[in-house]
Amino acid sequence: MAMYWKICMALTLALFVQVFAQYQRRKVGGxxxxxxxxxxxxxxxxxxxxxxxxxxxxxxxxxxxxxxxxxxxxxxxxxxxxxxxxxxxxxxxxxxxxxxxxxxxxxxxxxxxxxxxxxxxxxxxxxxxx
Incomplete structure (x- = not known):
């Protein structure tokens, strides 16, 4: 169960980093x-x-x-x-x-x-x- 939690956290963090990088390149409304x-x-x-x-x-x-x-x-x-x-x-x-x-x-x-x-x-x- 602990391994599942770590994998979910790693995937969530990777997704957050990807979304943040996209946002920095193209700001909504900018x-x-x-x-x-x-x-x-x-x-x-x-x-x-x-x-x-x-x-x-x-x-x-x-x-x-x-x-x-x-x-x-x-x-x-x-x-x-x-x-x-x-x-x-x-x-x-x-x-x-x-x-x-x-x-x-x-x-x-x-x-x-x-x-x-x-x-x-x-x-x-x-x-x-x-």
């Missing part, structure tokens, strides 16, 4: 790195670009060149924080990429998007481009 290939990130990036272009008076994002930092936070849905390098144009036809090179400016943009797929809701919370 911001976590996310891969560029993630479908949610791609949806959020495209949405942020479209919304920015609708409301912008300072130019239009023509193309996202590269991602710099991507974070995700699970809340009542998913929040995405994205820092990307973009090319921008002051032209009014931002859907095409056929601008001359001299009309493009490279900027760093930061977006925060909230996505609640089961409610068919997506929202641009914050944005800035410098």
């Amino acid at each position: 911001w976590n790195d996310v891969n560029e290939d993630n479908q949610g990130v791609q949806t959020a990036l495209n949405f942020a670009r479209e919304e920015f272009n609708k409301i912008s008076n300072n130019g239009y994002i023509v193309k996202i060149i590269r991602t710099i930092k991507l974070k995700r936070q699970v809340v009542s849905g998913t929040k995405y924080r994205m820092e990307v390098e973009v090319t921008m144009s002051s032209g009014n036809n931002y859907e095409t990429e056929s601008y001359p090179d001299e009309a493009h400016q490279t900027k760093i943009c930061r977006f925060e998007v909230l996505s609640i797929p089961w409610q068919n809701h997506i929202e641009l919370l914050n944005h800035s481009c410098k």
Whole structure:
């Protein structure tokens, strides 16, 4: 019986250590790195670009060149924080990429998007481009 107790304690301790290690790597409700290939990130990036272009008076994002930092936070849905390098144009036809090179400016943009797929809701919370 004593051996059974020791085995149970060892297994419980091992399980506790494993759960604690997982928690340290990914804190519940905290911001976590996310891969560029993630479908949610791609949806959020495209949405942020479209919304920015609708409301912008300072130019239009023509193309996202590269991602710099991507974070995700699970809340009542998913929040995405994205820092990307973009090319921008002051032209009014931002859907095409056929601008001359001299009309493009490279900027760093930061977006925060909230996505609640089961409610068919997506929202641009914050944005800035410098």
